[in-house]
Amino acid sequence: MNTRNACFTSLEFSRVFKSNTCAPANYPTRMWPGETYAGWVAYKYDTQLSLGGEPGPPAPTPKLITLNNAVIAACDAIDGVEDGVVSDPTQCDFDPATILCEGEEADECLTQTEVDMVNDIYAGLIDPTTGEQFWPGYERGSELEWAGHIYPFIIPLGYFQNVVVDDPEWSYETFDFTDPTTLRAC
Numbered sequence: 751m752n753t754r755n756a757c758f759t760s761l762e763f764s765r766v767f768k769s770n771t772c773a774p775a776n777y778p779t780r781m782w783p784g785e786t787y788a789g790w791v792a793y794k795y796d797t798q799l800s801l802g803g804e805p806g807p808p809a810p811t812p813k814l815i816t817l818n819n820a821v822i823a824a825c826d827a828i829d830g831v832e833d834g835v836v837s838d839p840t841q842c843d844f845d846p847a848t849i850l851c852e853g854e855e856a857d858e859c860l861t862q863t864e865v866d867m868v869n870d871i872y873a874g875l876i877d878p879t880t881g882e883q884f885w886p887g888y889e890r891g892s893e894l895e896w897a898g899h900i901y902p903f904i905i906p907l908g909y910f911q912n913v914v915v916d917d918p919e920w921s922y923e924t925f926d927f928t929d930p931t932t933l934r935a936c
């Protein structure tokens with residue numbers, strides 16, 4: 751029985767199953783590389799500390815808060831209600847270069863490297879051979895959730911170590927998402 755059927759069955763027979771925890775069906779061969787991509791991008795640009803903070807329980811860093819505030823300021827009203835929520839991120843084309851540091855680096859602005867990293871996160875994982883969107887990027891307005899994705903997440907890490915490369919010591923630091931051969935292995 752797949753996860754979807756298990757969820758429906760447990761709900762239908764809720765008198766028998768007193769407690770239900772259901773995970774949605776997903777597309778692991780795309781989703782896990784897509785999830786790993788954010789951490790790899792941050793590693794590649796050496797922005798894990800400035801944007802993600804120290805590894806551990808995720809909390810938005812000052813720069814992610816700055817970025818999110820700028821996105822909200824630019825796109826909140828597009829949905830017709832100024833409530834601090836960007837209801838349809840696809841309508842938001844906020845450019846992170848608008849908060850590029852003009853003088854010294856500070857929490858209230860992004861360096862050019864951080865701007866480049868943010869643009870890659872928004873763009874998502876692209877197949878270097880076909881140009882296909884391999885997995886979507888994180889939407890504008892989601893920045894406060896990024897800290898937990900800028901370092902390896904245990905499930906996609908295990909996917910790569912045990913399914914893709916069969917190497918328990920594998921690290922995305924040795925991986926290259928722009929290499930067509932290695933992306934094909936996913």
Ligand SMILES: [Ca+2]
Nearest residue numbers: 826831833835
């Ligand atoms: Ca709004």
